[in-house]
Amino acid sequence: MVKLSIEVNLNQKFTPGIKATEKYRAELRDFHKKEPLFKEERESPGWFGGDFHIHSHHSDGDHSVYELMTYLHGKGLDFFVLTDHNTTLGWKEKYFSKTLVIPGIEISTFFGHFVLINWIGDINWFSLERKSTFEDIAVEIKRKGALLSVAHPECISDPICTGCRWNYPNFCWGIADIMEVWAGSWSERRAENIKTLKRWENLLNQGLKVIAVSGSDIHQLEPYKKDYGRTYVWAKSKTREGIMEGLKKGKVYITCGPKINFQLMTDKDVFVSLGEELEVDCNTSIELLINIENKKNKKKLHIELIKNGLVYNSYDSFLEHIELDWSDKVTKNCWYYLRLLDEKKCIVGLTNPIFIICH
Ligand SMILES: [Zn+2]
Ligand SMILES: [Zn+2]
Known part of the structure; x- marks a missing residue:
């Protein structure tokens, strides 16, 4: 006679691989009989935090889309x-959503x-390889309402x-809508991410509006690491359409803790915010209004205001709420963005730029 022994561990949480997938498939079947616990979409406007680079078991990730939705929620x-x-098959697995998934x-x-x-x-990227150009597919990408993001551009190679x-x-950089400037954990990929940041600033100096995002690439x-960047997008609603609209406008900042509000104001009380463009007469004075909430870290924050790729002003603060009001006189076209660093000089937050057009 053969004795079979089965061990069941009811306290087990996520385990990589097939077993966890089976467990969550069973849970998923039950969910079909119930009302959703969470509503993935929300109609009111706000800042919504997300991750722009996630793998499931449909490629080389370990987990189902359902597990990812549950975990990231x-x-x-x-x-x-x-x-x-090279596949979007995982989208078919999105039977029930705990968090908003964008394909x-x-x-x-x-x-x-x-x-x-x-x-x-x-997407027919084999023909792309042979032609070594993106022009053919760029039209299709735009037509479908998608955005092209260059992933981890300075990642280690061969x-x-x-x-x-x-x-x-x-590659014509004008085709790129987005660049992943914060890949994975900032502290672990610091050298790579700093190089990427320089590459991004060079594109901005060439007049290209490439939007900066983060992607954990999990x-x-x-562990979901503390210094994975979370990309916040200002959207009219927490829907796929809302997030895409905010993203296209560049109303976006990245953080692993501090909340950032950055606006420009003219002497005529015109306000502009992230991703926006302000047209002014040359020699106009502007105010740069910075508001930061740093409740989580409670450690010194180094705030840098970057103008055209160079540090224009900086400030250190231990406060939970930081309010700064800096000024500048605009003499030519320029762009500003904010960069926040911790005591180890690791970036803990950065915004997308505000652009000034000077007449
Ligand atoms: Zn990759
Ligand atoms: Zn990846």
């Missing part, structure tokens, strides 16, 4: 973009990885991660 994320390598794909080529946000279906660094021949659930 628990981490306080309002939304995430599902970016499996996407990460196209992995030998010359770099790019993410399409708000994208479902295939022999550790073949094709992971962005080195696409003849393949496993634990």
Whole structure:
């Protein structure tokens, strides 16, 4: 006779791989019989925090989309973009949503990885490889209402991660809508992310409006690190359409703690905010209004105001609420963004720019 012994651990949380997937599939079947616990969408406007780079078991991640939705909801994320390598099959798994999922794909080529946000279906990147140009597919990306994000552009490449660094021949940066300036954990990928930040600033100095986002690029659930950037988007509603609209406008900042409000004001009381453009007469005086809430860290925060890629002003503070009112006289076209650093000089927050056009 053969004795079979089965051990059941009811306290078990997430375990990578098939077992966890089966567990959550069973839970999922039960959910179909119940009302949803959470409503994924919300009609009122606000800042919504998300992650723009997540893998599931539909490519090389360990977990189902359902597990990711449950886990990332628990981490306080309002939304995430599902970016499996070269497939959007995971979108079909989105039977029931605890958190807002935006469909996407990460196209992995030998010359770099790019993410399409708000994208479902295939893309013929083999022909792209042969032509070495993006022009052919850029039209289709725009037509479908998707945005193109260059993923981890300064990631380590051969022999550790073949094709992971962005080195696409003849790539016209005007095609890129977004750049992942905060890849993974800032402290662990600091050298890479600082290089990316410089690359982004160079594009801004060339007059290109490329929006900065973060992506954890997680393949496993634990640990979801404290210094993964969370990208906040100002949206009219917590819906796929709302997030995409806010994202396109660049009403976006990235943080792993501090909440940031950054606006410009003219002497005629005109206000502009992140992603916006202000047209003024040359030699106009402007005020730069900075409001930061730093309740979580309670440690010294170094605040840098960057103008055209250079530090224009800086300030150190231990306060939970920081209010700064700086001024400048505009003499030519310029852009400003804010960068927050902790005591170890790691970036803990950065905004997208505000642009000034000077006549
Ligand atoms: Zn990648
Ligand atoms: Zn990835």
